[in-house]
Amino acid sequence: MGVTMQKTAIVTGAARGIGLATTRLFLDEGRRVAMIDRDAQALQEAAEGLENVLPVLCDVSRPDQVEVMVAEVLAKLGRIDALVNNAGVADFGPIDQTDFQRWRTVMETNLDGVFLCSQACAPALKETRGTIVNIASISGLRASTLRVAYGTSKAGVMHLTQQQAAEWGEWGVRANCVCPGPVATKLAMAVHTQDIIDAYHDAIPLNRYGSEEEIGNVIVFLSSDKASFVTGQVIAVDGGFESTGIGLPSLRV
Numbered sequence: 113m114g115v116t117m118q119k120t121a122i123v124t125g126a127a128r129g130i131g132l133a134t135t136r137l138f139l140d141e142g143r144r145v146a147m148i149d150r151d152a153q154a155l156q157e158a159a160e161g162l163e164n165v166l167p168v169l170c171d172v173s174r175p176d177q178v179e180v181m182v183a184e185v186l187a188k189l190g191r192i193d194a195l196v197n198n199a200g201v202a203d204f205g206p207i208d209q210t211d212f213q214r215w216r217t218v219m220e221t222n223l224d225g226v227f228l229c230s231q232a233c234a235p236a237l238k239e240t241r242g243t244i245v246n247i248a249s250i251s252g253l254r255a256s257t258l259r260v261a262y263g264t265s266k267a268g269v270m271h272l273t274q275q276q277a278a279e280w281g282e283w284g285v286r287a288n289c290v291c292p293g294p295v296a297t298k299l300a301m302a303v304h305t306q307d308i309i310d311a312y313h314d315a316i317p318l319n320r321y322g323s324e325e326e327i328g329n330v331i332v333f334l335s336s337d338k339a340s341f342v343t344g345q346v347i348a349v350d351g352g353f354e355s356t357g358i359g360l361p362s363l364r365v
């Protein structure tokens with residue numbers, strides 16, 4: 113199959129966690145994958161041993177770097193069929209301790225990065241009638257303590273997805289949003305204490321954390337032709353957490 117015929121995907125934050133698992137699942141589907149990350153060493157280690165990948169060092173919060181990254185992907189892979197805006201950072205703290213720099217650090221990757229990468233890929237996605245999957249979080253679906261920056265950034269990602277679906281639908285470009293529940297990645301383990309882990313197990317109907325692959329499978333499905341009439345949707349992949357809310361423990365069976 114010629115390079116320009118083979119479908120491609122861009123996955124941001126691909127050096128580890130959900131992004132790396134999603135990269136592997138796209139490769140299993142026969143896609144070439146541009147792996148985007150700002151952590152040079154982790155990116156190199158993740159790409160080693162994988163075939164059909166193009167690792168590109170890029171901070172998605174930097175407009176200049178995003179422009180160069182998309183140009184490199186197009187020059188080397190020839191087309192963009194799917195964009196997965198997965199790169200994210202977490203910083204949990206009370207509102208009065210979240211100074212403007214902490215707020216900006218979260219916003220610039222989690223929300224600015226999604227805006228910038230999507231806009232830069234839009235002309236190429238228009239050509240392929242491609243797809244966007246943005247990764248938000250259950251923290252964007254409902255408010256909770258300590259999530260002023262993280263939760264607000266993820267709620268913004270959900271709405272940005274709907275804006276993209278509304279404007280780019282006429283090009284045949286679909287945009288959907290996945291809201292993962294807890295997954296034991298480096299990002300989550302940096303902010304989840306044992307108390308939080310136990311409480312999640314208790315509150316999630318399936319009584320456990322999800323795996324990176326369980327999130328990636330839904331991302332790959334939404335990026336595929338099997339989801340050809342699905343756009344503008346926000347889908348929680350969370351073991352039932354969001355649908356049940358935090359019920360009263362005394363009312364549980």
Ligand SMILES: NC(=O)c1ccc[n+]([C@@H]2O[C@H](COP(=O)([O-])OP(=O)(O)OC[C@H]3O[C@@H](n4cnc5c(N)ncnc54)[C@H](O)[C@@H]3O)[C@@H](O)[C@H]2O)c1
Pocket residue numbers: 124125126127128129130131148149150151154170171172173198199200201202220221225247248249250291292293294295296297298299300
């Ligand atoms: N793990 C969870 O429990 C969980 C739950 C809900 C949502 N999410 C979301 O899933 C996504 C992936 O998270 P993960 O748990 O796999 O995290 P992770 O920390 O394991 O991986 C994130 C990757 O993104 C990269 N990255 C961060 N900022 C970047 C930037 N500005 N430019 C380029 N790369 C950048 C990091 O270097 C890292 O390789 C994030 O958007 C996160 O908010 C995760």
